[in-house]
Amino acid sequence: MNRRTLCWVGAVLVALLIALSVFLVLKAKPYQEEVDHGPSPAAQANPYLAAEMFLRERGLKVSHAESLSVLPDIDPRRHTLLLFNDRSRMTPRQVEQVLNWTRAGGRLVFVAESLWDEQTKQSNDLLLDRVQLHQSLSKDLKDPPKDLEQDPFPKLTKLYVEDEDAPAYAGFDTDFHLDDPKNLAQAWANSGKATHMMQLPYSLGSITVVTDAELWKSQTIAQYDNAWLLWYLSADTDVTLIYNSEHDGLLTLLWRYFPQAIVALLALIGLWLWHIGVRHGPLQAPAPSGRRQLQEHLRASADFLLRHNGQQALLQALQQDVLRRARRRHPGFDRLNVAEQWLALSRLTRQPTRAISQALSPVPNQRLSSAEFCRQVAHLQTLRNTL
Incomplete structure (x- = not known):
């Protein structure tokens, strides 16, 4: 093949490449696609991360802890303590420590964790018993009388605020009801049948008891007026949120990030056990059953x-x-x-x-x-x- 022929072949190839490029430019259309990778590791480790970010956006200083060990370092004046952790192991000494902190001017918000037992006259929630509020199941309450105007949202909890015509709506769990037998509460919020939030003064501070805190988790805080209610309870104060973070164990993390290494390690251990279990030397032959020597x-x-x-x-x-x-x-x-x-x-x-x-x-x-x-x-x- 001479040089002239090679030039013609090269020119044809270049022309084909140019034509293919023009075709792709004319036919290709850019588009955007959003890929949902799920919650971030920080959101998975902190169920109240969205609540913390919302309060920070409102200018509040927010911190969180996993136990009450930080309480002695918190100044109760102009401070809100949110107890959203499991308190089943809370001791009487810790209960007294929290109440003393509240008496000194702190705002306390906690979740009622146990039902009132009429026979024993107590519940398994020491803190709830100390503030003399009772929790029961909503299904055990009598049906309320039918008003002339039917409640359009009987499953939502309504909070009426001073100087506001319309109530705020919150998504509390309606399966539970708070009762105030001593008439200590000064504010409360009800659904169509039950009461789900009560607020009462406590010396220089205040105590707010709610039936659950699920409405302030990342999945539900954006619904209704849930976020506004959390801000309303902690407005103009610093906030400390106490809850138990669920961390993956070491074995779970190792299996998640190093499965091949763990399988190889288990195989090596199995081979080592097989090696040390192998018999060294020949088996001893059993003695013949016909031996009957007197000696x-x-x-x-x-x-x-x-x-x-x-x-x-x-x-x-x-x-x-x-x-x-x-x-x-x-x-x-x-x-x-x-x-x-x-x-x-x-x-x-x-x-x-x-x-x-x-x-x-x-x-x-x-x-x-x-x-x-x-x-x-x-x-x-x-x-x-x-x-």
Whole structure:
């Protein structure tokens, strides 16, 4: 192929590329697409993150904690404490600490956590009992009388504010009801059937009790007037929000970010356990069932007696057997003293009296060595066999 032909081929390719580019430019249309990646890690870790951001936008200073340990460092004047955490383990000392903080001028907002028990005259919520408010189920209340004008929003909680014609609407859980048997509350908010918020003065401070705080979580705070109500309860103060954050455990985080490494580690552990469990060396063949040698039975019986009765019992049995045979060979053997018995045995067995005395001496309590035990048994067997 000559140079002129190559130039023509290159020109054609360039023309095709230009034409393809023009076609794509004319046909391609840009567009925008939103991809929802779900809540951010910060929102997942903090269910009240939207509430905190809303209050900060209104100019309030907001902080949060996971326990009441921060309470001594909080100045109660012009400060609001939101107790949205689980208080099932709250101690009487902590209850008194919170109430003293409120008496000094703080605003306290907390969630009623337990139902009032008429039999025990108390609930499992120590803080709720101290402020003398009761919580019950709305289904246990009597149906309210039918007004001439029907309530258009019976499931919403209405709060009437001074100098306002229309009420504020909040999305409290209508399954629960707050009762004020001592008539201590000065403000309250009701749905069509029950009361879901009560506010009462407490020395220099104030206490607000609500049936739930779900309306102030990130998923529901934008509904109705939920956000406004939270601001209304904490207006012109600094805010400390106390709740329990749910953190993922170490194992959950490891499995989420390093699943391959965990699987490999488990496989290595399994291989290591299999390796140490492998038997080293050949298996010992089972003994044949046809063995019936008398020597083996005698040895097994002797080992059994030695393990269970000890050396002393075996030696004493041999000594008694020697004396029993001596009585049969020598009439009146029992009437002789020990020295005369040894002399008689010496004549009968033709053994020296020293060997006889060593063999028939009382068996010591301490354990004999294997050599000494075998020697003692051999002497006694020799005496017994010669009688």
